[in-house]
Amino acid sequence: MAASRFNVVIIGAGPRGTSTLERLLAHLDDATAAAGSDEPPWRLDLTIVDPCEPGPGHVWAPGQARYYLMNTPALFPTVAPPRGSGDRPGLTFEEFRASGGDGADLDATEQAELANLSTDGFPGRALYGAYLRHVFTRVADRLGAHPAVASLKVVRAEATAIRREANGYRITLAGTGDDDGHDAGGQELAAEAVVLAVGHVPAHPNPQQRVAGERATAVGLHYQGPNVPADVDWDVYPPGEPVLVRGLGLNFFDAMTALTVGRGGEFVPTGAGPGHALEYRASGTEPGLHAASRRGAPYRAKPCIDTYLPRSVSLRHLGFDAVHELAAAGAPGEPAGKVGFNAHVWPLLHRDVLRTYYATLVRVSPGLFEDPAAFLAELDDVLDAPHVHGQEVWRTVARELVERAAPGAAWLDVAALGHPFADRGFVGHDAYQDAVLRYLEEDAASSARGEDDPLKMAIGALNAGRGIVKRFVAEGLLDDASRLEELARWFEPLVEGLASGPPLQRIEELAALARAGVVQFIGPDPVFSLEEEAGHFAASSPWVQDEPVTARYMFEAMMPANRVAQSASPLLEQLLADGLARPRLMDTSEGDAVHGSGFDVVGQPYRLVDGHGIAHRGIFVLGLQLSSVQWGTAIAAEAGAGFQDGARTLGDADAVALELVRMAARD
Structure with missing residues (x-):
């Protein structure tokens, strides 16, 4: 049969x-x-x-x-489970790397890249494609x-x-x-x-992008909408011409690299410490990049560690089982079986982020505290108190504890990390350029300290919490309104900018380009416009007092929208x-x-x-x-x-x- x-x-x-x-x-x-x-x-x-x-x-x-x-480092990504015993299928990228390619048909370039890649190194996308x-x-x-x-x-x-x-x-x-x-x-x-x-x-452009493209074409300007970086024709940007860039996320780093290293420029080690490790030697064919985003600063670099999540990070407040039980019992103010992010999830994760930060600070800088052990014990008492829906007094109590018991330690305002230049005005482009450069140099030094940096460990706790929140979403525990108005509106941009950034190498490169004047920063909350009579794009920031930056070229440093409609x-x-x-x-x-x-x-x-x-x-x-x-x-x-x-x-x-x-x- x-x-x-x-x-x-x-x-x-x-x-x-x-x-x-x-x-x-x-x-x-x-x-x-x-x-x-x-x-x-x-x-x-x-x-x-x-x-x-x-x-x-x-x-x-x-x-x-x-x-x-x-x-992400080589140890992280995969399209298959780890290889099992015998002839079972499965192969992670790290297993591929460690085995020298698992017998794959690799060319000389791919073989060399694989041989030079460490478990905590960041692979090229082409190599991951192999x-x-x-x-x-x-x-x-x-x-x-x-x-x-x-x-x-x-x-x-x-x-x-x-x-x-x-x-x-x-x-x-x-x-x-x-x-x-x-x-x-x-x-x-x-x-x-x-x-x-x-x-x-x-994706079809949104109305703003569509109008920008149509108007730019009509007056002979060049507008590049959202796209996969490898698909962009970077040759259209002439040497020495100013180019406006909207976005300072991961696509910005790709564009920055394509228009510098891709034009024959070279980053040379200086022998100096983090933040000053590279100097840029221009090829003379680079355009001038003028970049801006709502945050006003690029994504932070990942810490230099040999694991995905820091070993010193563990969450004691936010856990799937506890939130699942809360949803099953009927969370206050939520439909049956649901919880809210702001009301029920964030207060627990916030506690974990703060505890991680101050525990790391006690370990690496005990001199900031009058009695380090007593401080941590008292902080735990504050953070371990039962979370009561609608009661946020614990944050004030924790902050007063830090100010009293650790006068040399600043309070970690987690939400403010997403807006490092909030409510700060700058007189002139040079003042803002200097401020961002200092920010980059400090971020590089912070990443280089790895597990010994309190801020990077706090971000590590935030990232660990993101993984748990992803499960809440997939299990249907968060209600729709909370996803749309809380998770997507403020938490996702915060955690993306802090935990989804590039390797340290890219921040060192950006700092070198900023010192060389190849990349200049416009300011937070930028306003982009197209001035048809003048025949150029213009960009300015309400927080930087200076003339708008103008250019005949502009591109959106972002991927096409992931919306089926x-x-x-x-x-x-x-x-x-x-x-x-x-x-x-x-x-x-x-x-x-x-x-x-x-x-x-x-x-x-x-x-x-x-x-x-x-x-x-x-x-x-x-x-x-x-x-x-x-x-x-x-x-x-x-x-x-x-x-x-x-x-x-x-x-x-x-x-x-x-x-x-x-x-x-x-x-």
Whole structure:
């Protein structure tokens, strides 16, 4: 009797699609072993669709410039669990690094980069792409020979539409061809199950960006909207020309590097201490970068430690179990089963951040305290007092304790860390430039101290708390209004700017560029405008008293918006237009329903919900488009973490893979 066949199409062969295949291989191994037969009664037909190279996908293309760095160290990211015993699948990037490439086909440049990379070093994105390519190839080879797989095909094309049909779905393709070089344009694929793992997709500009682009084109100026840095044509910016840059996050560091190192400039070690470690030698072909953001300062550098979270950081107040119990009991002021971030989560995490800061300060600078041990004991008494909803007096008590028992130690205003120049005015651009340069130099010194820096350890506690909050969101414990108006409005920008920054190397480079005058800072809360009669862009800050900076060139240093309703992906637009999908509706504190950023989905695995509110049996969503039900969907899985915690993206892929096997067996 012939084995039944089950057709699966995975749209997206980047990290999420690769994780799905790796988890599918693991479950197929388990299923065939449990069946005790070399000829299972069902077999899979697998088709992977992506116009880009399978494994790296678009963002991690191995052919991109080598100077684009990840903002996580080698020990952190993965698309698979750690390699198990025997011939089990799995391979983290750190295992790939430590093994010298796991037998991958690497070119000389990739081999040299891998050999020079340490476990706490920051890999280039191209090198991480080589890892992804290797994992995909190894998993695909094993799947292609697996007794439960009838066929495996990679189609190098773009999926542009999905439509229902009697036994499943039909996917329309447009693109260059499949893995054998055949033209895929106009081809259609039949599938009983579809996995949407599309990753970063283009987005339509928001109204402000659209108008800026249209007006700039009309008067002969150059405006670059949000984009993946490796996709930007940096050659359009002429040497010596001023360029306005909106944004001082991770994309800014990519732009800064592309327009300096990418133009032949060189950073030379000075032999001086942190903050002054590099000097910039210009090539003479650089433009002048004038950058600004609401914070007025770039993201802080990561600390120099050999772990992801500092070893000295442990949370004693914020824990998943305690908050889960609070939600189950009915948190004050919240719907049943929900908690609020400001009311119930932040007061606990705030305690952990403060305790971490002052415990580290006592350890490294005990002379600041009259009686260090007594101070910590009294601080613990204040922080350990039961949290009562609506009672925030503990913060005043803690601050008075610091002022009384440690007059030489400043109070750590955590929220103010996100606005280092708040309410400060500067007379002239030079005064502000000097202030930011001092900020960069201090941040570099702070990072270099690693575990001995109180501020970086406090940020480490904040980052540890972020991981727990991500689980709260995924488990549905935070109500919609709290996510929209508290988590997204103030906490996410705070923790991103403090904990998601670049390696120390980038801050040293930026300081060197600021001293060389290649990068200049405009000021907090910038105002950008386009002055058509004068024929230039202009930017100024209400906190810096000086003439506006003008330029004929401007770019947005940010990624395209991750909002399905704003997507410029033909596939996502078609799904929404035809009612096969809808954005998730979220309730504000005023009772209004607004569109969330991601698709409406149900369960785990996450099944796509159509325009009528009915879940598809066979369409599953992974990654960025889950942002309405998860938080931090762009962050890679953490190597070695649990599927419900730091490796939740692997857990999502695992749940999809297991359900595909179950569906194949049932059908």
